[in-house]
Amino acid sequence: MNEQLLNVVVHKRQLQGDGVVVLDLTRTDGSLLPAFAAGAHIDIHVGPGLVRQYSLCSDPADLSSYRLGVLKDPASRGGSVSVHDTLVEGREVQISTPRNLFPLVDDAQRSILLGGGIGITPMIAMAYALHQRGERFELHYCGRARNRSAFLQELQNAPFAEHVVTHFDDEAPEQKLDLAKVLGQGQSGVHMYTCGPTGFMEWVINGAREQGYAEDHIHKEYFQVEVDASGASFEVVAARSGKTVEVAEGQSILDALASVGIKIEISCEQGVCGTCLCDVLEGEPDHRDVYLTDEEKAGNDQILVCCSRAKSKTLVLDI
Numbered sequence: 001m002n003e004q005l006l007n008v009v010v011h012k013r014q015l016q017g018d019g020v021v022v023l024d025l026t027r028t029d030g031s032l033l034p035a036f037a038a039g040a041h042i043d044i045h046v047g048p049g050l051v052r053q054y055s056l057c058s059d060p061a062d063l064s065s066y067r068l069g070v071l072k073d074p075a076s077r078g079g080s081v082s083v084h085d086t087l088v089e090g091r092e093v094q095i096s097t098p099r100n101l102f103p104l105v106d107d108a109q110r111s112i113l114l115g116g117g118i119g120i121t122p123m124i125a126m127a128y129a130l131h132q133r134g135e136r137f138e139l140h141y142c143g144r145a146r147n148r149s150a151f152l153q154e155l156q157n158a159p160f161a162e163h164v165v166t167h168f169d170d171e172a173p174e175q176k177l178d179l180a181k182v183l184g185q186g187q188s189g190v191h192m193y194t195c196g197p198t199g200f201m202e203w204v205i206n207g208a209r210e211q212g213y214a215e216d217h218i219h220k221e222y223f224q225v226e227v228d229a230s231g232a233s234f235e236v237v238a239a240r241s242g243k244t245v246e247v248a249e250g251q252s253i254l255d256a257l258a259s260v261g262i263k264i265e266i267s268c269e270q271g272v273c274g275t276c277l278c279d280v281l282e283g284e285p286d287h288r289d290v291y292l293t294d295e296e297k298a299g300n301d302q303i304l305v306c307c308s309r310a311k312s313k314t315l316v317l318d319i
Contacts, residue, residue, distance in 0.1 A: 032063040
């Protein structure tokens with residue numbers, strides 16, 4: 001996947017909450033950055049071979065800078081730790097143009113935004129956009145503790161502050177999130193958006209379903225998932241490369257292809273970003289990603305090779 005890379009500099013860096021670094025990135029030549037829609041993310045080329053995705057949390061109307069927040073994850077595979085350690089003020093870095101896999105619905109009558117922890121980042125950009133459009137919305141920010149949470153001052157001073165409600169585990173019971181009350185019964189014009197830790201998101205998503213929300217009214221963005229590599233071995237045929245490889249139990253298709261000299265561009269390695277998407281010519285994939293929609297998975301003509309496997313004994317890929 002070839003894409004335009006932008007040269008940017010860390011214009012401002014601030015530590016907020018517990019282990020969150022907030023970065024404002026500006027173009028090195030001082031020009032405006034490309035436009036983006038709320039919910040978009042960028043790839044940051046943190047180091048050689050190290051590319052990570054982070055949601056934009058700045059006001060989409062302000063293209064003088066891109067803002068993002070990065071939690072220093074103790075289980076980091078190198079990305080967040082490198083961001084914290086190396087992206088200091090004045091440091092130049094390359095980023096992708098924004099991509100949006102988590103857009104707002106244009107014709108919603110009301111939007112409910114539910115952010116858990118660092119999952120608040122895309123919700124902030126959504127709140128700016130919804131406020132500017134004059135649409136009905138509310139933003140619920142859930143966290144373990146107020147003193148460990150980032151972006152609180154910005155949300156308090158934001159033009160949409162009256163639409164923000166915070167919920168912290170260590171504060172009074174009455175302020176904790178009453179999910180059924182907040183969601184209400186599912187209605188055709190009401191859309192729900194959520195991002196955060198997997199457990200939080202599954203709770204919110206299941207709650208929305210219980211309230212009668214249609215699947216296309218439940219919008220979600222995962223930033224980290226557990227990859228399940230279990231399952232029997234199978235064969236992958238790389239049609240264009242003319243190579244065949246056995247994918248062992250516990251091995252990814254990505255790694256198996258690399259062992260015979262076929263390199264696929266990767267980023268998240270968790271089935272979240274879609275970078276390693278390949279076309280399927282024959283066979284039945286065992287989809288284990290959170291990138292493809294249920295309809296796309298049912299089509300069985302694409303696969304994310306970083307995490308998914310095969311239900312058939314052979315997969316023929318267009319690579």
